[in-house]
Amino acid sequence: MAELLEIRQATKVFGGLKANEDISFEVEEGTIVGVVGPNGAGKTTLFNSISRAHNLTSGQIIFDGKDITKLHAYQACCLGMGRTYQIPQALEDMTVLDNIVVGALLRRSKVHEARAFAEEISAFCGLSEMNEKISVSLNVMQKKRLEIARALAGEPKLLLLDETMAGLNGVERVQAIELIRNIKAKGITILMIEHVMEVIMSVSEKVVVIVSGKKLIEDAPRKVTSDPAVINAYLGGGHNAGC
Amino acid sequence: MKLKSLLKSEKGFIRQSSVILTILILAPVISQDEFFAVTLCLSLVWGIMGLGWNVVGGYAGQTSNGHAMYFGIGAYVGALGLKWYGLSPWLTMWIAVILCMVVALVVGYPLLRLRGHYFAIATMAIVECVRIIFTNWKLIGGATGVMFYDKTHSELYSMQFANRISFYYICLGFMLIFIILSRVLEKSKFGYYCRAIKANQESAESSGINSAFYKRWAYMISAGIVAIGGILYGQLFQYIDPGSMLPLSNSMLIVLVVVMGGIGTIWGPVLGAFIMTFINQYARALFNQVAGLNLFIYGVLVVFIVLFLPKGIVSLFTEERLEALRKKLFHKKTKTEEA
Amino acid sequence: MFAQVLYEGLTMGTIYALLAMGIALVWGVMNILSFSQGEFMMVAMYITFFINKFMNWDPLMAMPVVIIVMFLLGLLIYNLIIARALRGPILGQRLITFALSLVLVNGVTLLVGGQTKSIPHLLFSGDMNLGFITASKQKLVLIITSLAVTGLLFFFMNWTKIGKAIRATSQDKEAAGLVGINTQVAYMVTFGLCAAIAGAGGCAMTYYYYFMPSIGTNFMIFGFIAVCLGGFGSIGGAFIGGLIMGMIDVFTGTYLSVAFKYLAVSVIFMLIVSFRPKGLFGR
Numbered sequence: 001m002a003e004l005l006e007i008r009q010a011t012k013v014f015g016g017l018k019a020n021e022d023i024s025f026e027v028e029e030g031t032i033v034g035v036v037g038p039n040g041a042g043k044t045t046l047f048n049s050i051s052r053a054h055n056l057t058s059g060q061i062i063f064d065g066k067d068i069t070k071l072h073a074y075q076a077c078c079l080g081m082g083r084t085y086q087i088p089q090a091l092e093d094m095t096v097l098d099n100i101v102v103g104a105l106l107r108r109s110k111v112h113e114a115r116a117f118a119e120e121i122s123a124f125c126g127l128s129e130m131n132e133k134i135s136v137s138l139n140v141m142q143k144k145r146l147e148i149a150r151a152l153a154g155e156p157k158l159l160l161l162d163e164t165m166a167g168l169n170g171v172e173r174v175q176a177i178e179l180i181r182n183i184k185a186k187g188i189t190i191l192m193i194e195h196v197m198e199v200i201m202s203v204s205e206k207v208v209v210i211v212s213g214k215k216l217i218e219d220a221p222r223k224v225t226s227d228p229a230v231i232n233a234y235l236g237g238g239h240n241a242g243c
Numbered sequence: 244m245k246l247k248s249l250l251k252s253e254k255g256f257i258r259q260s261s262v263i264l265t266i267l268i269l270a271p272v273i274s275q276d277e278f279f280a281v282t283l284c285l286s287l288v289w290g291i292m293g294l295g296w297n298v299v300g301g302y303a304g305q306t307s308n309g310h311a312m313y314f315g316i317g318a319y320v321g322a323l324g325l326k327w328y329g330l331s332p333w334l335t336m337w338i339a340v341i342l343c344m345v346v347a348l349v350v351g352y353p354l355l356r357l358r359g360h361y362f363a364i365a366t367m368a369i370v371e372c373v374r375i376i377f378t379n380w381k382l383i384g385g386a387t388g389v390m391f392y393d394k395t396h397s398e399l400y401s402m403q404f405a406n407r408i409s410f411y412y413i414c415l416g417f418m419l420i421f422i423i424l425s426r427v428l429e430k431s432k433f434g435y436y437c438r439a440i441k442a443n444q445e446s447a448e449s450s451g452i453n454s455a456f457y458k459r460w461a462y463m464i465s466a467g468i469v470a471i472g473g474i475l476y477g478q479l480f481q482y483i484d485p486g487s488m489l490p491l492s493n494s495m496l497i498v499l500v501v502v503m504g505g506i507g508t509i510w511g512p513v514l515g516a517f518i519m520t521f522i523n524q525y526a527r528a529l530f531n532q533v534a535g536l537n538l539f540i541y542g543v544l545v546v547f548i549v550l551f552l553p554k555g556i557v558s559l560f561t562e563e564r565l566e567a568l569r570k571k572l573f574h575k576k577t578k579t580e581e582a
Numbered sequence: 583m584f585a586q587v588l589y590e591g592l593t594m595g596t597i598y599a600l601l602a603m604g605i606a607l608v609w610g611v612m613n614i615l616s617f618s619q620g621e622f623m624m625v626a627m628y629i630t631f632f633i634n635k636f637m638n639w640d641p642l643m644a645m646p647v648v649i650i651v652m653f654l655l656g657l658l659i660y661n662l663i664i665a666r667a668l669r670g671p672i673l674g675q676r677l678i679t680f681a682l683s684l685v686l687v688n689g690v691t692l693l694v695g696g697q698t699k700s701i702p703h704l705l706f707s708g709d710m711n712l713g714f715i716t717a718s719k720q721k722l723v724l725i726i727t728s729l730a731v732t733g734l735l736f737f738f739m740n741w742t743k744i745g746k747a748i749r750a751t752s753q754d755k756e757a758a759g760l761v762g763i764n765t766q767v768a769y770m771v772t773f774g775l776c777a778a779i780a781g782a783g784g785c786a787m788t789y790y791y792y793f794m795p796s797i798g799t800n801f802m803i804f805g806f807i808a809v810c811l812g813g814f815g816s817i818g819g820a821f822i823g824g825l826i827m828g829m830i831d832v833f834t835g836t837y838l839s840v841a842f843k844y845l846a847v848s849v850i851f852m853l854i855v856s857f858r859p860k861g862l863f864g865r
Binding site: 051053072073074075077078082083085089090091092093094098101102103105106109111114150151154 | 430431432435436438439441442443445446447448449450451452453454
């Protein structure tokens with residue numbers, strides 16, 4: 001299979017702080033790749049670089065055969081990259097359906113066509129009952145779904161999900177996993193940041209572990225969880241230092 | 244077929260507009276007074292400017308505090324065209340619109356990159372510059388302004404009517420055009436994108452919206468509409484000067500008209516304009532020995548509206564209330580018919 | 583000649599600095615673009631005028647009274663209007679301060695009329711010949727007042743408990759609330775403080791200026807730009823921004839023409855916000 005996304009030596013420096021250092025990995029088409037790591041490891045920074053919310057200090061991002069390192073966020077989106085935010089950024093004064101219509105207008109310039117498609121997507125994400133609600137009134141899970149729906153409405157090739165599971169309870173988590181599987185079934189590649197290991201284990205083909213801004217390891221989920229370096233990073237290295 | 248479905252989907256809007264337009268068409272019947280007619284015309288001019296500002300301020304959320312610039316430029320183009328070259332305002336308005344859109348394009352590049360208060364302050368600073376330039380520009384009349392009462396052409400050609408009612412209907416025609424334009428923009432991809440940018444620019448960008456492009460177009464369209472307002476204002480009074488066209492208070496009044504009526508709505512700016520102009524004109528006329536009373540009343544009113552009706556006066560007319568009113572009227576009618 | 587112009591620039595600059603500090607404080611703490619700051623100054627001038635007229639106090643003697651009255655007025659306006667507006671949209675907040683300025687300008691006009699006023703007898707007047715410049719004593723009063731107010735404000739913000747609370751609130755309202763700061767009180771005091779600064783400024787300005795109800799409006803845009811120059815929310819930045827504005831104002835006015843004043847200021851403003859969006863001294 002071909003690589004949809006390739007990150008080459010991505011480095012991002014804020015002031016004097018290296019948030020990402022020399023990170024490289026690939027995402028193959030049609031797979032789900034998880035990005036995990038402790039808090040403050042630089043996962044969201046990496047996401048922002050990929051989705052072009054800010055510029056890399058050095059390195060390259062290749063998406064679908066094109067170098068997108070210098071593009072704007074909207075251009076990356078036009079090429080087929082959709083994203084969600086860790087803290088949901090709904091278009092708050094607009095209704096749920098209008099939020100999705102905004103996404104759908106990317107590929108369909110006629111409003112009524114976009115509306116019809118948005119209704120489809122809304123149903124796919126289980127938001128149909130809330131179509132006419134103002135999005136500010138939604139709860140966190142609904143807002144996260146809405147973000148996914150808006151990104152899907154733009155018919156992306158690659159979907160970047162930033163901590164979709166955080167703050168969800170058990171039932172909601174199961175529903176969310178099902179949604180992610182359904183999205184994959186549509187042929188959309190997913191790159192997701194996740195804290196909940198159980199989720200990553202059950203859906204992803206590959207896991208990239210980032211610790212202190214650097215890539216620690218990149219492997220199949222099962223191997224990653226048994227890797228001593230990963231365990232060390234997650235448990236804070238306390239049991240090592242204590243000896 | 245397409246037209247039919249369009250009419251069907253816009254039924255509510257068409258019903259609203261026909262009621263309001265009927266009221267506006269019949270309004271001059273209320274009084275034969277010249278002052279009343281001028282006030283009506285002025286209300287429409289402010290309404291048009293409010294509709295213009297609403298495109299960039301209401302839909303795209305870029306709250307410019309400098310739209311008096313386009314008001315002034317528009318009025319000057321109309322005035323000087325007529326005075327120097329005898330050109331009809333019907334022609335010069337195109338020049339004014341294009342000129343204002345070009346100016347908006349040029350100043351929009353640096354301006355629209357700014358956010359929030361910085362954008363507001365920068366727009367104010369630019370219009371202040373324009374005011375100073377116009378005040379010191381001897382060629383275009385400097386501080387004394389331009390007088391361009393025209394006797395050589397027909398009334399229709401110079402758009403200067405002895406009978407204010409005729410002018411009122413011309414303004415009404417323009418307003419109708421901009422009402423329809425607003426509605427089309429609101430319902431189009433452009434409208435959705437503008438509202439998305441207003442709601443959350445980062446989020447809009449990540450949904451594939453080129454926010455700089457859409458903001459710039461919103462700003463340009465808005466400038467063009469306000470230019471027409473400027474031309475009409477000039478033709479109404481046949482006298483303009485930088486002091487009355489370009490002060491900061493004019494820029495702010497354009498914003499206030501919209502916020503008072505209801506920001507981001509179609510009828511809000513129109514309603515706000517009528518209320519503001521009537522208060523202004525009549526407070527000035529009735530208490531002309533008490534300087535400042537009109538603006539004092541207006542200021543107090545704005546404070547109350549912002550505090551207690553943050554979505555403007557149109558938010559009083561909710562769908563349910565209108566429906567109830569309609570039922571009431573309809574009910575009465577059937578009763579009288581039965582009788 | 584140059585030194586003389588510098589002195590004029592310093593005078594003008596201190597006026598802008600006083601105005602800018604008030605605006606910066608409100609902007610930094612509650613994120614409101616306050617259009618009424620200039621009008622507060624104007625109101626303070628009229629209060630000084632009437633104290634002078636009826637009690638025959640010199641403006642410098644009246645200053646403490648004016649400052650207290652303005653502080654109370656600020657608290658009143660905050661509680662009646664601003665506190666409510668803060669719950670609404672940001673444009674509404676901006677417009678409400680503009681509406682407030684309409685009410686103040688026209689309210690004062692209704693009460694006392696629109697004629698120009700000035701204070702007839704002053705404690706310090708006339709010129710001092712310092713050799714290289716002739717400095718007017720009135721302007722010196724203005725400069726000293728401005729410096730004193732700035733010094734006091736620094737002391738207040740850095741060494742008093744409520745000052746520290748205000749600074750904490752301006753950095754992060756929610757976090758400040760979590761550590762037990764009453765942010766409502768911090769807001770209220772901030773607004774009162776702004777009015778009090780305007781009180782000191784207005785009072786000192788009567789020493790040198792003729793005034794009418796619309797005087798505040800004339801300074802407004804320069805005040806705003808001074809805040810942007812300095813970087814919003816930073817009081818020291820606003821002070822220096824104000825001084826720079828005064829210098830630009832007087833220098834372009836003297837050496838070029840008054841018409842270029844706004845042009846120069848606006849061009850500089852656009853350059854600064856384009857290349858240093860957080861102002862010259864913003865972090």
